[in-house]
Amino acid sequence: MTLNEFLDRHIVPSDKGVGADISQPQKPKKLGYLAQHRLFDQVRLIGIELGLVARVEDAEDGGDEDITINSWFGPGGTVSPLHFDPKDNVLCQVVGAKYLRLYAPEESNKLYPIEGLLSNTSQVQVEDPDDEQFPEFRHAKYVECVLREGEMLYIPPKYWHYVRSLSTSFSVSFWWA
Template sequence: MARTGSAEGEGDSPALWAEVRALLPRAEEGLTLALSGEVEDCVLPLLRRARALLYGAAGRPEAAAAAALERLSDVLRDYSWEKLNAGPWREVGKGWRQVYAYGCLFGALAEVAAGRPLSRAVRLCDLGLLMGAAVLDNVLARLVRALQPRLPRAAPRAPDGQRPLPSGRPRGPPPALQPHEAIPHLRCPSLEHFRDNYLLPQRPVVLEGVMDHWPCMKKWSVDYFCQVAGCRTVPVELGARYTDEEWSQQLMTVSDFVSQYIMDEIPELKEDISIPDYCCLGEGEEDDITINAWFGPGGTISPLHQDPQQNFLAQVFGKKYIRLYSPQDSENLYPHESQILHNTSQVDVEDPDLVKFPNFTKAAFQSCILMPGQILFIPVKYWHYVRSLELSFSVSFWWS
């Protein structure tokens, strides 16, 4: 069925096509289709045909060529999507992820060439970034940065028909913080002081004053997210905790998530934060630092678990109750036996079953209420339990 466009956010300007076309190699031969892994023999001819349609015209593909390019994109995405979902994600070959990325790329370009509203092209780019593998020097990220400024700013939709967020048992106030259990606080320590007293001995600490100058501290709110990123597609976790049976993941736009349930692909948000200077004390490069955003309502819980890297958890707005256990207490925390959840404890920290997990009482812990503007240093392999006390946004920096 043919889609019709509206006047707003359309991709029919010659200037836009010229900008988009400049992101691609000049000649057809330059758009290499080398795949990092084996795929079925029928796939490469489809990729070559799509490439030929894209480069067949001197300028912009004609309507018939754009329509054919769209059909090939649908075939490539549908076929590779089955491969992406045929088994465990870690067993999916990179070649099939690249095929999916090419399918998303050709589909997005067909949308722009046809002069349709750009929202679908942006969604295809996001799907390729989330589920595919980088191709052509991460062209999908560069393409979406060119398209997004031309989209209308989204606003939260009316909450009619709003679905409740799945949640576990209601929780009361967090446990009272005892002085001997409190994580120490420190204001803007020097690199040397942090390294010698916290990084090297692997001691948790709450840092204050480090993120006061970040633009996000003044700009970020639910309305702001909808304005700058409402059209972008992101993975959303549904459920109070990932160990619950009803927990699931879903792809939806930021605007849909906000209206129904309440940042690496969204450069406007990434520009509002800074990598803490203390990360330079690690062994890796800045490009090796993983940045994740955690946005959710009060009551959302991250079960007690551990991560394989050092972690700075920066709180932008809202409050979180956090409890930490040393890796030396791992045996008393009863990790799941399955390989998938081996880094997650079976114990409900705030309501433990001491008949089933009697040694849990032997594990010493530290805790804090992480407030806006504070950064918690969580040493590598430290077990941590997190409960959002209200609508909350945090940014984590994983580094080695």
């Protein structure tokens, strides 16, 4: 399948009017979502052309940090469920907009983490919580924002975050420890 065929089949049709209103989350019927993908490792030339590879290598040469670059690409309505990452994170919005909700680590007991291997992920569907199953969730304090094209957001380690694309979106995240 060519990139154009992928876009026509999975991105363009599902992006018409989906998720543009932050108060009305919807899911497209067919969903194409490239999530947490190391695109710039796979297609190094893109990272070189954008100057990302050289800057990351320079930063790594100056210290002990191991920097991971991930990319995120999909139509409006795509979601990253409520979770936290163990590393510092700068999320850069390249195209489109995303709605984010952030919860401090102190709220963890109200966020119902999955037990076991996925303990960094919540069981709660953030925008449609089951109040009977997760009664404390509604008491969890959070901040919310819309990250727009050209903006960046720093997310500290262990801060819970939920992300929903409001439109066709391309983001790049930089993780380091």
